[in-house]
Amino acid sequence: MSHRKPLPEPLLRQPFTLAEARRLGVSRDRFLAADIVRLGWGLYAAEGTDLGWPSGHEPPSHGLGQLALAALLKRFPGTVLSHATAAHVFKLPVPAVVAADQTVHLTWFNATGSVQRKGITAHRSPLAVQDRMGHLRLALTTPARVWLDLAPALTASELVVLGDAVVNRPYRGGQRLDGWETLDGLSATLERAGSVKGVRTARLALARCRVGADSRPETLARLALVDAGLPEPVTQLQGDPADRYSPAADLGYRQLRIAIQYDGKHHRTKAQQASDARRDAWFQERGWLVVRLTAEDLANGFTRLIGIVQRRLAAAASSIEATSSDIS
Known part of the structure; x- marks a missing residue:
């Protein structure tokens, strides 16, 4: 009776690609074993790997956990999570129809274009450095840019709701903390974006956004x-x-x-x-x-x-x- 060779320790902590596993000496036949889970998009994970989200995050409609998204970003260099996918990471309020999107939104910000794959909604935009950030070990568009990118998909009132959430200063531990962005920051995001789709609607919504709405x-x-x-x-x-x-x-x-x-x-x-x-x-x-x-x-x-x-x-x-x- 043959014994299954244990996977290298680095592969037990987070999702990985075939290429990463091969570099660590894992054979192609080893991928047929039941203790390796296929996640899609060329990603795999060892059985039992924590593929969930930190406390307070509802499971997203696309089904991928935090570490799986981090691995997906490595599969496609020059990308960031954006739109509804980034909104979920930041726990921003979006309508149910947006939250129910089962695809992962990736924005390519370099000059190499984008990759169309099943389950991925690809975008291409020359994002400024100020419109990108890291959060929960993930590369994302900023909350302000999420607000702008979702403008074409939201009603006028829901866009104000989202803007209010981005600029709100949350109340935690008996005090108000800095929010994701300020009203001036939303305005600066609009100026950098130029004439992208939805910018006119976003300008109208910005005029109605206020700091202080907790919900x-x-x-x-x-x-x-x-x-x-x-x-x-x-x-x-x-x-x-x-x-x-x-x-x-x-x-x-x-x-x-x-x-x-x-x-x-x-x-x-x-x-x-x-x-x-x-x-x-x-x-x-x-x-x-x-x-x-x-x-x-x-x-x-x-x-x-x-x-x-x-x-x-x-x-x-x-x-x-x-x-x-x-x-x-």
Whole structure:
């Protein structure tokens, strides 16, 4: 009975190509053994290799894990992951139809052209160095460039959602951290790109992007209010600007004393609910109207919120008129 020769140790940690294995002395017949998994595109992996993603990443529709994508990039020098594939790596919010793309998007940025292969959507673009970066040991287009590259595939509002996510400063560990990019950075990306497809739509979307939206529903709520002809609410509105410890509303109107909060999935924990109750109490004790939005409001186009703000504006206008009449 013949015994299977163990694979070289370097091949046990990450996907590899036939050429890499041959250089390490692995015979072609050895590839017929059951402990070598064929990944496609000339990539293989030893059985049991971790082909998943770090915690917090949902499995992508194309099915390849982080290490498999890294190996794929080595197969095609002069490329970076881009479009929907890069959006997944950065955990950027994209519509379901984009997230469901089962192909891997690669952009060739050198002069050798691109390779059309089954399961790969190939792009060619002379990307500037500023439009490329490394993240999770992968070569990618920057989040700002992802935003621009996806412009032709997104609606105007979803492009604003994506732009807001790119420039947002996430709240972690009790503080706000730097985001992927700034509004000026998005603008600079547009200037470098020139007249690429979708750039006009991206310019219009950029004018509506704001820093401070922690989720897609928050952006859509803001856009719904503006599209209804109402004043634009402030994102991350601090209850008391003079008190750094006062709570902030996701959206709000200081003059109307309206604090708007969107209750997403993370608000279901007991700890978060307790925190939300303390935050809401702070506003209510000072005469603010607290409006808590849910997925039902999102599904209904935020009509309830629009009505609340309209009535509050009307009441404020009536109060001013009454005051003016008393004075005269």
